[in-house]
Amino acid sequence: MKKYIISIGLIIAVLAISLPFVSTTPDGLETLVEASDAQEPSWNGLIGDYAISILDNPYLSTLAAGIIGTAIVFLAALLLGTKISPKKEEPQSKPL
Numbered sequence: 759m760k761k762y763i764i765s766i767g768l769i770i771a772v773l774a775i776s777l778p779f780v781s782t783t784p785d786g787l788e789t790l791v792e793a794s795d796a797q798e799p800s801w802n803g804l805i806g807d808y809a810i811s812i813l814d815n816p817y818l819s820t821l822a823a824g825i826i827g828t829a830i831v832f833l834a835a836l837l838l839g840t841k842i843s844p845k846k847e848e849p850q851s852k853p854l
Contacts, residue, residue: 773824777817 805823813819 769828770825773821773828777821777824780820
C-alpha cells in the first residue's frame, strides 16, 4: 500500500512541475474541431478543455483536471486488470 501512495505522490509532483511547460497551442484534434463548421456539441465531456469550471485559477483548474483524469485512468486500468487477470487457485486442504 505504501508503494501506491508513493506512486500517486510522484504523479502529482510530476504534474505540478510540468504543468507550466504544457503547450498552449491546440493539438491536431482540437484544431480540426475548431476548423469544422459543426454545431455546438450536446455534451463537452467530463473535463471539458482540460479545466475544472468551479476553480477560478487556471493553473489549479488544469492541475485538478490532470489529477482527476489520471486517477480515472488508473482506476479503470486497475479494475480491468483485476477482472482479466488469472485467478489464483486455492490450495486444497489434505484430509486428516
